[in-house]
Every structure is written in structure tokens, then in C-alpha cells.
């Protein structure tokens with residue numbers, strides 16, 4: 161079975177419509193006082209338009225992944241953990257003539273990790289996004305996949321001199337070099353050792369060069385979009401249009417609020433608001449013949465259920481194509497939570 165359904169969780173949407181191109185400085189504020197809907201100490205990442213992104217200071221959400229196998233019932237397929245934090249911002253290099261800044265600036269991070277095993281295939285995929293109180297990069301997103309396959313990706317977003325830019329790089333298997341550790345022992349004594357042609361070993365992979373391009377102002381990565389969707393629900397707004405960046409590609413995403421429903425999780429029911437994500441290729445973007453389905457195994461639209469007042473994600477649903485013929489329905493359901501807002505909880 162294709163393990164890509166695990167990536168469902170990595171999947172929400174985001175970003176913002178191109179506006180007049182004005183670069184709005186991003187500001188960070190901590191939640192002034194405690195509210196039942198936001199944990200005290202949450203960091204506000206201002207995008208110049210509402211809603212902004214709020215990063216909870218110490219939240220951990222655990223989910224179980226299930227795949228619907230029709231008459232065979234449901235199969236458990238792995239676990240997903242979402243966490244976040246707020247910490248003092250340390251710029252990596254002090255400016256010339258200055259000692260390392262000990263500013264009051266805070267930075268926020270959010271992380272999603274998917275772990276699973278199926279038929280000998282092992283997956284451990286972590287995606288981390290940092291929201292930084294500086295221009296470049298303002299958003300730093302990294303992806304590390306371990307297990308049966310190894311892969312790393314890095315995406316930077318932020319205002320350049322007159323427009324927003326992205327910089328993207330990924331690793332790939334080394335093509336040829338003289339490093340002995342990339343060589344494979346010859347199987348026959350009269351043959352020479354040779355440079356590995358292609359394997360899944362992480363040690364044989366090297367970073368490629370960065371690709372740069374301009375993007376709409378306030379374009380955001382996938383995890384940023386998740387947190388924007390949370391804000392949308394908390395604010396009670398109906399709809400939000402975004403420009404989401406995945407690798408170095410742009411997607412138009414619409415988040416639309418739907419019905420209320422009590423969703424069953426372990427321990428009780430949570431009253432949730434449905435948010436549908438529809439994704440399309442923006443005009444003028446190169447079409448590589450693919451639909452959104454190529455990414456993370458998702459096909460078509462995605463549904464996420466958020467707790468109605470706090471926006472804590474509770475259930476993610478989507479269809480995952482297996483081969484060209486079968487679509488499986490996958491669900492990622494909340495199992496445990498820590499550090500959530502006071503108002504989050506079960507229906508009485």
C-alpha cells in the first residue's frame with residue numbers, strides 16, 4: 161500500500177491573494193492576557209491582513225491515522241503529532257561590530273511529524289516551520305524524511321527588496337564523486353568498488369542548489385496555512401483565499417467553513433466546525449499535467465474539522481489514490497492533547 165496517506169496530515173492550505181504589492185512589516189506580539197480561546201503566551205504573527213497566525217507556546221496534539229478498506233474495515237496506518245512552541249529569537253549571525261543580539265524578540269515554531277510502518281516500508285517524516293521576527297527569511301520551513309527513504313527539503317519565504325520571494329532547495333543522491341563513503345563494494349573480487357548509482361541511504365544525499373522566484377505578498381507554506389485555518393475558525397470568518405507554496409510551486413487555496421458536528425475522539429465528542437480546502441493551480445503557473453493529487457497522496461479536496469471556538473484541529477479526512485484505480489478514504493483523528501486552550505474540551 162502506498163504510504164503517502166500519512167502525508168495527509170501535512171496537508172492543509174494557505175496563503176494570500178496578491179495585493180498591491182506593498183510589503184507590510186510583520187510584527188509579533190504575545191497574547192496580552194489569558195483568554196479561554198488562546199493560551200497565554202501565544203505568539204501572534206501579523207500578516208498585515210486578518211487573520212494572523214497564532215502560535216501556541218507548548219501545545220502537543222496526537223493523532224491516529226486510519227485507512228478505510230471498504231468491506232475489510234479500517235486499518236490503522238500510523239501516528240501524527242502536531243506541536244508548537246515560542247522561544248527567544250537568536251539571529252544566527254551578529255551584525256559586524258555588534259555582539260550577538262539579546263533582543264526581546266520572540267520566534268514561533270510549529271511542527272508536524274508523521275510516523276508509520278506498513279509491509280516493511282517505514283516512514284518518519286517531520287515538517288517544521290519557524291516564524292521569525294526578521295525580513296529574510298520570515299518563514300523558514302524544513303522537511304526531513306527518514307526510514308525506508310531519506311529526503312530533506314528547505315523553503316524560505318519573505319519580503320525581498322520590492323516583492324516577496326521564495327528560496328527552495330532539496331537533496332538528492334550524489335551522482336559521482338571521490339568520497340569513499342559513497343562507494344559500494346564490488347560483489348566479485350576482480351571487480352572494482354564503484355560509486356553508488358542510486359540508493360535510499362541518507363548519507364549518500366547532498367543538498368542541491370537553491371531555486372529562487374517571486375511570490376505573492378504573504379504567500380505561506382503548508383503548516384502556516386494550517387494555523388491560518390485555525391484562526392479562521394476562531395474568528396468565525398466564512399472564507400479565506402490564500403496562495404500556498406509547496407516546494408517552489410504555488411497553489412491557490414480556498415478555505416471555506418461548513419457545518420457544525422460533534423466528532424468522536426477517544427475520551428468523548430468535540431463540537432467541530434468543518435473547513436473544506438479546495439486547491440487549484442493559479443493562472444500562469446506551469447502545468448505539469450498533474451492535479452494537486454500528486455502531492456502527499458491527496459486527491460482533490462480535503463476536509464478538516466476544528467474545535468468550534470478554539471480552532472484546535474480534531475479530524476482530517478481525504479481521499480488517497482492507490483495506483484490509478486482505487487481511492488482510499490483516510491482519516492487522521494485526535495487521540496491526545498496537551499497545552500490546548502482552556503475552552504477546548506469534550507461536549508458535556
Ligand SMILES: [Zn+2]
Nearest residue numbers: 334336337342
Ligand atoms: Zn558521491
Ligand SMILES: [Zn+2]
Nearest residue numbers: 356358359364
Ligand atoms: Zn547510494
